[in-house]
Amino acid sequence: xxxxxxxxxxxxxxxxxxxxxxxxxxxxxxxxxxxxxxxxxxxxxxxxxxxxxxxxxxxxxxxxxxxxxxxxxxxxxxxxxxxxxxxxxxxxxxxxxxxxxxxxxxxxxx
Amino acid sequence: xxxxxxxxxxxxxxxxxxxxxxxxxxxxxxxxxxxxxxxxxxxxxxxxxxxxxxxxxxxxxxxxxxxxxxxxxxxxxxxxxxxxxxxxxxxxxxxxxxxxxxxxxxxxxxxxxxxxxxxxxxxxxxxxxxxxxxxxxxxxxxxxxxxxxxxxxxxxxxxxxxxxxxxxxxxxxxxxxxxxxxxxxxxxxxxxxxxxxxxxxxxxx
Numbered sequence: 001x002x003x004x005x006x007x008x009x010x011x012x013x014x015x016x017x018x019x020x021x022x023x024x025x026x027x028x029x030x031x032x033x034x035x036x037x038x039x040x041x042x043x044x045x046x047x048x049x050x051x052x053x054x055x056x057x058x059x060x061x062x063x064x065x066x067x068x069x070x071x072x073x074x075x076x077x078x079x080x081x082x083x084x085x086x087x088x089x090x091x092x093x094x095x096x097x098x099x100x101x102x103x104x105x106x107x108x109x110x
Numbered sequence: 111x112x113x114x115x116x117x118x119x120x121x122x123x124x125x126x127x128x129x130x131x132x133x134x135x136x137x138x139x140x141x142x143x144x145x146x147x148x149x150x151x152x153x154x155x156x157x158x159x160x161x162x163x164x165x166x167x168x169x170x171x172x173x174x175x176x177x178x179x180x181x182x183x184x185x186x187x188x189x190x191x192x193x194x195x196x197x198x199x200x201x202x203x204x205x206x207x208x209x210x211x212x213x214x215x216x217x218x219x220x221x222x223x224x225x226x227x228x229x230x231x232x233x234x235x236x237x238x239x240x241x242x243x244x245x246x247x248x249x250x251x252x253x254x255x256x257x258x259x260x261x262x263x264x265x266x267x268x269x270x271x272x273x274x275x276x277x278x279x280x281x282x283x284x285x286x287x288x289x290x291x292x293x294x295x296x297x298x299x300x301x302x303x304x305x306x307x308x309x310x311x312x313x314x315x
Contacts, residue, residue: 019185022214023178053185055210056277084203091284092277 003031011108012041017050020058029061036068036076044069045107049080058085059092066098075099079107169195169233169248176217176227176254184231185210191233195248197306204285205248205304211278211285212252212300220256220298229254238305247287247305258293 001018012035020028035044044065048054062078069076079101081089089095101107170191174180185206192202213229221227230253237246264279282289288303 019182021178021181021210022217023181053207053210055181055207055214056281057214059277083200084207087200087203088207088281091281 001027003027005031005035007041008108010040010042011045012039012043013045013047013104015047015050019053020051020061021053021055022057025055025057025061028058029064032061032065032076033068036065036072036074041074043075043077045077045079045104047080047104048078048082048085049103051080051085052082054082054085054088056088056092059088059094062089062098063094077101077107077110079103167234169235171232172230174213174229174231175225176221176229177225178214178217181210181213184213188233192248195235195306197248197304201304201306205250205302208282208285208289208302208304209250209252211281212250212302215278216252216254216256216298216300220254220259222256227255236303240305245305247303250302252300252302254298255296256298259291259298261291264291 001016001020001024003014003016006013006015014028014031014035016028018024032044032046035041046062046065066076077099080103081100086095089098099110101110170187172184172187174184188206188209189202192205193199197205209231213231216229217223230251232251232253234249235246236249237244239245279289282302286302286304288301290301290303292299292301
């Protein structure tokens with residue numbers, strides 16, 4: 001799993017590739033929380049286009065990101081969910097909780 | 111890889127195999143398991159007996175260390191195997207997810223993050239009678255030698271509360287038709303069962 005960040009105006013976009021599971025979800029969590037709590041980004045966007053699989057620990061990292069965004073008054077946005085990633089959020093009854101878009105263009109213009 | 115995968119004690123593996131072999135397999139299954147080995151020319155390995163019930167044979171049997179870096183290896187084996195058996199793409203993802211979550215729970219809770227313990231995974235075909243005839247499915251057994259689990263802790267948590275953690279068991283139950291925990295001697299056994307959904311366009315696996 002790889003995660004990298006880029007910034008466009010007041011938006012930080014995290015590009016994630018590879019599977020998110022118990023072995024690496026703390027990296028995702030730490031990156032999200034550091035950005036949401038420490039920076040002045042008004043919007044944090046997570047690009048999941050290259051993520052085929054995400055387990056419950058990955059979901060937990062997203063939930064923590066969502067909570068941190070609410071505390072800091074910023075937006076937390078996801079885009080490019082694979083069928084597997086969408087399924088795990090749906091089964092966890094969290095799909096409607098997140099702001100989700102199909103691609104980066106939609107996520108940035110929303 | 112974080113943590114590194116170092117050697118496991120031979121004695122520990124031998125002991126686990128001995129216990130798993132006794133607990134998991136009846137005589138017929140053991141023979142079926144043995145016949146799944148490829149006999150190399152000149153080797154005196156396993157006695158090649160035909161299982162009395164070939165449909166009962168193990169499809170896959172793995173032993174892995176309790177290292178999270180190995181989860182992707184099991185996922186990489188499970189999903190194509192389920193596809194080969196004729197499960198739909200969504201069913202393949204569900205079964206793989208359930209096994210992955212079960213392994214993660216074993217590593218996190220049963221072995222408490224220790225990286226050098228052994229987990230056994232075995233898959234075999236099963237079948238049951240249904241209205242439309244025989245419905246075939248898959249049984250996955252996961253074995254670990256961690257402490258006994260309090261059944262009261264296997265209830266999962268209500269999903270109304272939005273908070274991280276505690277989703278693994280819920281995901282397993284949603285993805286599989288049956289999730290059963292049994293303490294067998296000094297071992298924990300988790301049995302996951304999934305039957306194929308009948309489809310006009312494809313046969314049962």
